[in-house]
Amino acid sequence: MAQSITEDSVRAALTDRLKASHVEVQDMSGGCGQAFTSLIVSPEFVGKNSLQRHRLVNAALKDEIAQIHAWSAKCQTPEEYEKEKAATGGNDGPPLDGTAGGEVTGVRQ
Amino acid sequence: IQARFLSDQTRQAIDKAVSSAPVVLFMKGTPETPQCGFSRASIQVLGMQGVDPAKFAAFNVLEDNELRQGIKEYSDWPTIPQLYIDKEFVGGCDIIVSMHQSGELAKLLEEKKVLA
Numbered sequence: 001m002a003q004s005i006t007e008d009s010v011r012a013a014l015t016d017r018l019k020a021s022h023v024e025v026q027d028m029s030g031g032c033g034q035a036f037t038s039l040i041v042s043p044e045f046v047g048k049n050s051l052q053r054h055r056l057v058n059a060a061l062k063d064e065i066a067q068i069h070a071w072s073a074k075c076q077t078p079e080e081y082e083k084e085k086a087a088t089g090g091n092d093g094p095p096l097d098g099t100a101g102g103e104v105t106g107v108r109q
Numbered sequence: 110i111q112a113r114f115l116s117d118q119t120r121q122a123i124d125k126a127v128s129s130a131p132v133v134l135f136m137k138g139t140p141e142t143p144q145c146g147f148s149r150a151s152i153q154v155l156g157m158q159g160v161d162p163a164k165f166a167a168f169n170v171l172e173d174n175e176l177r178q179g180i181k182e183y184s185d186w187p188t189i190p191q192l193y194i195d196k197e198f199v200g201g202c203d204i205i206v207s208m209h210q211s212g213e214l215a216k217l218l219e220e221k222k223v224l225a
Contacts, residue, residue: 050200050204050207050208051198051199051200051204054200054201054203054204055185055186058185058186058187062187065187065188066187070145070147070188071187071188072147072202072203073203074203074207095203095206095207097147097150097202097203097206098145098146098147098148098149098150098151098202098206099146100146104145104146105145105146
């Protein structure tokens with residue numbers, strides 16, 4: 001069994017493996033370290049559609065995702081991130097669709 | 110590390126499932142009773158878009174462990190739910206929701222003529 005997965009370890013992995021310039025990771029499992037949502041900003045996403053971006057993330061976190069119950073990501077290029085920030089005065093942060101108040105409900109794996 | 114390979118039998122079963130309707134969702138639970146928030150969110154989006162029930166099929170991966178593991182390998186996608194339109198993999202919950210918000214999903218569903 002690998003080391004337990006934490007917000008910090010996921011953030012470090014994404015920063016390192018996707019050359020991410022900004023990463024927000026949120027544990028949405030209520031503390032058991034089984035579900036995470038994220039906002040990832042990386043120049044590697046430029047010129048890729050949503051599916052290709054998510055596939056890059058899935059590949060970078062293959063081992064981690066296989067061990068946890070739920071995983072969400074919002075993938076933006078630095079330009080998209082700045083644009084959204086300028087337009088809304090902030091950024092929505094990681095996606096929370098599918099959660100109840102930011103926590104995952106439903107079956108346990 | 111032991112590599113897992115999709116058996117021919119499972120692959121054929123998934124091929125069949127994917128082509129059983131123009132819009133196919135692999136989910137946890139059923140459309141009436143989703144067993145996970147991500148599957149529920151995906152069903153809600155397809156409902157809001159007005160997908161024709163006659164052109165839609167859902168498969169409950171909780172009832173079939175081989176399907177549950179097999180579909181991940183088939184799509185090269187690690188999580189459930191998974192949406193297919195015209196046998197083509199579209200994405201998981203995040204992609205479905207973001208395409209819904211951007212209007213891309215409405216466009217795609219209209220092009221594929223799968224709306225009620």
